[in-house]
Amino acid sequence: xxxxxxxxxxxxxxxxxxxxxxxxxxxxxxxxxxxxxxxxxxxxxxxxxxxxxxxxxxxxxxxxxxxxxxxxxxxxxxxxxxxxxxxxxxxxxxxxxxxxxxxxxxxxxxxxxxxxxxxxxxxxxxxxxxxxxxxxxxxxxxxxxxxxxxxxxxxxxxxxxxxxxxxxxxxxxxxxxxxxxxxxxxxxxxxxxxxxxxxxxxxxxxxxxxxxxxxxxxxxxxxxxxxxxxxxxxxxxxxxxxxxxxxxxxxxxxxxxxxxxxxxxxxxxxxxxxxxxxxxxxxxxxxxxxxxxxxxxxxxxxxxxxxxxxxxxxxxxxxxxxxxxxxxxxxxxxxxxxxxxxxxxxxxxxxxxxxxxxxxxxxxxxxxxxxxxxxxxxxxxxxxxxxxxxxxxxxxxxxxxxxxxxxxxxxxxxxxxxxxxxxxxxxxxxxxxxxxxxxxxxxxxxxxxxxxxxxxxxxxxxxxxxxxx
Amino acid sequence: xxxxxxxxxxxxxxxxxxxxxxxxxxxxxxxxxxxxxxxxxxxxxxxxxxxxxxxxxxxxxxxxxxxxxxxxxxxxxxxxxxxxxxxxxxxxxxxxxxxxxxxxxxxxxxxxxxxxxxxxxxxxxxxxxxxxxxxxxxxxxxxxxxxxxxxxxxxxxxxxxxxxxxxxxxxxxxxxxxxxxxxxxxxxxxxxxxxxxxxxxxxxxxxxxxxxxxxxxxxxxxxx
Numbered sequence: 001x002x003x004x005x006x007x008x009x010x011x012x013x014x015x016x017x018x019x020x021x022x023x024x025x026x027x028x029x030x031x032x033x034x035x036x037x038x039x040x041x042x043x044x045x046x047x048x049x050x051x052x053x054x055x056x057x058x059x060x061x062x063x064x065x066x067x068x069x070x071x072x073x074x075x076x077x078x079x080x081x082x083x084x085x086x087x088x089x090x091x092x093x094x095x096x097x098x099x100x101x102x103x104x105x106x107x108x109x110x111x112x113x114x115x116x117x118x119x120x121x122x123x124x125x126x127x128x129x130x131x132x133x134x135x136x137x138x139x140x141x142x143x144x145x146x147x148x149x150x151x152x153x154x155x156x157x158x159x160x161x162x163x164x165x166x167x168x169x170x171x172x173x174x175x176x177x178x179x180x181x182x183x184x185x186x187x188x189x190x191x192x193x194x195x196x197x198x199x200x201x202x203x204x205x206x207x208x209x210x211x212x213x214x215x216x217x218x219x220x221x222x223x224x225x226x227x228x229x230x231x232x233x234x235x236x237x238x239x240x241x242x243x244x245x246x247x248x249x250x251x252x253x254x255x256x257x258x259x260x261x262x263x264x265x266x267x268x269x270x271x272x273x274x275x276x277x278x279x280x281x282x283x284x285x286x287x288x289x290x291x292x293x294x295x296x297x298x299x300x301x302x303x304x305x306x307x308x309x310x311x312x313x314x315x316x317x318x319x320x321x322x323x324x325x326x327x328x329x330x331x332x333x334x335x336x337x338x339x340x341x342x343x344x345x346x347x348x349x350x351x352x353x354x355x356x357x358x359x360x361x362x363x364x365x366x367x368x369x370x371x372x373x374x375x376x377x378x379x380x381x382x383x384x385x386x387x388x389x390x391x392x393x394x395x396x397x398x399x400x401x402x403x404x405x406x407x408x409x410x411x412x413x414x415x416x417x418x419x420x421x422x423x424x425x426x427x428x429x430x431x432x433x434x435x436x437x438x439x440x441x442x443x444x445x446x447x448x449x450x451x452x453x454x455x456x457x458x459x460x461x462x463x464x465x466x467x468x469x
Numbered sequence: 470x471x472x473x474x475x476x477x478x479x480x481x482x483x484x485x486x487x488x489x490x491x492x493x494x495x496x497x498x499x500x501x502x503x504x505x506x507x508x509x510x511x512x513x514x515x516x517x518x519x520x521x522x523x524x525x526x527x528x529x530x531x532x533x534x535x536x537x538x539x540x541x542x543x544x545x546x547x548x549x550x551x552x553x554x555x556x557x558x559x560x561x562x563x564x565x566x567x568x569x570x571x572x573x574x575x576x577x578x579x580x581x582x583x584x585x586x587x588x589x590x591x592x593x594x595x596x597x598x599x600x601x602x603x604x605x606x607x608x609x610x611x612x613x614x615x616x617x618x619x620x621x622x623x624x625x626x627x628x629x630x631x632x633x634x635x636x637x638x639x640x641x642x643x644x645x646x647x648x649x650x651x652x653x654x655x656x657x658x659x660x661x662x663x664x665x666x667x668x669x670x671x672x673x674x675x676x677x678x679x680x681x682x683x684x685x686x687x688x689x690x691x692x693x
Contacts, residue, residue: 249550253522256549257478260571264484267574270683271491279682286573286683293571329621329647329657336660 006188013184018177025169032165036158040133044122047080048135048151054080055149057141061095062086083132083152088145089117101152104129117148130156194223202230206308210238241307248303255296263289298429302412305436312354312440316464319390320345320383322355326362327381330370338375341366345383349390352464353441361437364430365394365457372455373398385463392459400451409447410435470585471495471512475505475531476520476547481570485518488574489581502526506534509542516543516585518577519564521550529562536563543584547572575636575684582632595630598690600669600677602630611669621646622665625658629678629688638685662686 003011054077056065066077085106086096092110104127108116116136124133132152140146198214205212213234214227263286270282304310327343334341351358362381369379377397384391401409408414415428434457438445441461449455472494476482479500486496497512499505502523509517517535521528532544546567560567565584568576595602599612607623609616618626624646629637639658647657662678670676679687 253549256570257481260547260549261478261480261484263571263573264481264488266683268484268487271488283682283684289571290683297569332621332664333657333660336663 006185006192009188009191010181010184013187014177014181017180017184018173021173021176021180025173029162029165029169033162036161040153040155040158041122044133044135044151044153047076047153048137048149050076051080051084051149051151052137052139055086055139057139057143057145057147060145062139062147063096080151083134083154085150087113087116087148087150089113089138089148090145095147104132106132106134113148116150117146124155130154131159195226198223198227198230205234210234210241244303244307245309248300248307248309252296252300256293259289259292259296298433302429302433302436305433305440312357314352314354316350317353317355317358318347319349319351319358319392319461320347322358323362323381323383323392326359326366330363330366334366334370334379337370337373338377339370339373340378341370341380342378343381343383345381346385349383349385349392350464351390351441351461353461357437357440361434361459362392362394364434365459368430368457369394369396369398369455372396377454388463390461390463392461393456395454395456397454400453400455401447401449402451403449406447406449410445470515471497472516472518472581473497473499473505473509473512473514474518475499475502475523475528476518477501477523478520481520481547484574485577488577489518492578494581502528502531502534505531506538509535510538514539514542516545516581518545518547518581521546521548532562532564543587545577545580545584573636573638573684575681576638576641579632579635579637579641582635591631595627595633597630597633597677597688598675600630602627609669611673616668618665618668621661622668625661626665626669626688629686633688634691636681636684636687642685658686 051064054064054066056063064077064081066073068074081098082100083104084096084098085094085101087094087108092108092113094107106125106127117138120136120138122133122135124131126132131154133155134150134152137149137151138146139149194217201214205214213231216224216227216231218224266282266285266289270279270286301310323345324343327341331341366379366381373379373396379394379396382391382393382395384393405414410431411428412432413428414432435445438459438461443459443461446458446460447455448458470493472489474482474485474489474496476485476498477500482498482500486498489496497508497514499508502519503526505517505519519528519531519535523531528546528548532546535542535544543565544563546564547570548567549570565587566580568580591604593604595604601610602608604627609618609623609626625642628642628645642658646661662680666676666678670678675690676692677688677690679689679692681687
């Protein structure tokens with residue numbers, strides 16, 4: 001699949017932005033999670049240390065003693081005692097459990113209690129009410145007992161915050177990507193539109209009118225650079241084409257004038273009464289000169305055509321009627337060779353074109369078909385309309401074209417297998433001229449051929465705008 | 470009939486002169502266009518054969534000179550260029566006909582006859598030996614027997630009969646009988662000549678349609 005420059009720019013832009021967005025989001029998430037976690041750990045350690053100060057171990061059951069009139073102290077104790085429990089490390093027995101802790105079902109066996117006593121670090125547990133972080137610390141008040149104090153902080157707010165942040169990322173990043181894509185497309189268009197404009201004005205310059213130039217805006221930017229470079233190329237092209245035109249004119253003159261003199265000499269010689277053998281030789285020389293003349297004519301037509309020196313007289317042309325006319329005129333030739341020729345044509349295939357050149361096109365194809373179709377064969381011309389396209393197909397039952405050479409048959413001077421086209425006059429310019437004519441009419445020419453079965457040349461031309469109702 | 474030939478190429482000028490003299494014309498040759506206008510006014514020519522590429526002055530300028538002095542003098546242009554523009558320019562600037570080099574003498578004289586004949590009334594009934602063609606009824610008879618011809622065959626026969634006794638080149642035939650520019654394509658003319666021969670000459674002792682090798686075709690009852 002080929003993407004336009006605009007699409008590619010947009011995609012690259014979106015991809016780069018997307019990678020950055022995702023990387024930033026992941027980093028933010030990590031930092032946030034780490035920070036929240038660290039805050040909670042610090043808070044937990046503060047609560048634990050503080051609670052140690054309010055615990056009294058006078059009874060075998062520890063109690064929290066504080067001054068309820070001090071609001072700060074009361075608030076602290078309330079927070080610290082929301083989740084707490086105290087074990088006797090010796091027996092592993094649970095001595096105190098806060099109301100908040102009770103429904104969580106965090107009962108630890110004596111071996112677990114002694115393990116907590118030995119390791120004394122924080123750990124997280126999952127409960128029905130969300131995650132909880134517990135600190136383990138040991139108090140030895142000097143009454144012969146040692147106690148394990150567990151203080152908890154709910155991780156639920158942190159988990160919720162992270163979840164919300166993640167949700168934001170999962171919706172925000174795609175939304176950001178979409179916005180980026182739209183902006184990227186717009187920016188690419190913004191950047192490329194002047195380029196398209198340059199291309200558009202370049203397209204309006206054809207070979208017959210090389211003196212035109214692409215307007216340079218004078219902004220001295222990259223686009224002006226492109227336009228200037230293009231104009232320089234046009235300049236050189238104009239120069240080269242000009243030389244080519246002069247050359248083909250000079251060539252025509254230099255070749256034709258001596259040929260005319262030569263032909264004249266021979267004709268004058270023939271006027272003298274001489275023996276029949278000499279006359280035959282003179283006649284054969286005249287035939288050769290005429291062949292040369294035709295060759296020069298053809299080469300010049302192709303050269304002029306390719307140099308854009310041939311203006312077309314465009315008008316509405318009924319392709320079907322035109323084909324029928326040509327078939328009518330060349331049918332006797334086919335008949336004389338024992339080839340049946342037929343023309344089926346629709347009446348609505350009206351194209352915009354130069355009737356003379358289109359006739360020549362059809363003629364070239366028919367001529368080719370006749371040349372390469374053996375006696376008893378058939379040549380069928382079919383003109384039809386398919387939507388906005390007029391189709392002209394020339395189908396023969398001739399010798400066909402080798403698949404290897406099919407792509408080359410529209411080249412100048414190309415002749416397939418000389419052994420098979422022996423005795424056929426021509427220099428291989430007919431199809432290259434045909435292609436030129438089709439190109440000038442903004443059409444397409446295609447060939448389908450099977451050696452031994454025949455060939456079909458199909459021409460597609462756009463229907464004339466006015467008749468395209 | 471006096472013809473002025475303006476052609477810078479010595480050899481071409483020679484053969485045009487010799488060829489036209491052979492046909493019975495009186496011929497004067499100029500090798501450049503400088504004095505063409507004067508010459509055309511001083512001498513009462515019937516037609517001018519003018520090469521477009523002359524040293525010093527272009528054939529178009531010469532043509533304008535001649536036209537300025539003798540507006541109705543037929544001018545036949547010779548050109549070595551074969552650009553569409555050149556043809557149009559040549560005919561637009563007042564030439565009566567043009568011819569691309571190299572050309573057959575037969576073509577030159579046929580075109581010359583055509584421009585000289587211009588304006589004179591055309592015969593309605595053409596006759597060569599016992600062959601008769603009526604251009605009004607389009608009826609063709611040989612020895613009194615009716616011959617049916619297809620339109621192209623008829624046009625070809627009429628053209629040959631109008632030029633009977635003189636060879637006619639293939640390119641002239643194509644130009645006059647067909648509306649398609651065949652150039653080298655196909656042997657359309659041969660095929661039609663053959664079918665015409667089958668209808669006109671077959672069964673008769675005297676053959677009227679002859680092939681002149683290297684030149685073209687000739688309709689005559691007195692072959693060379």
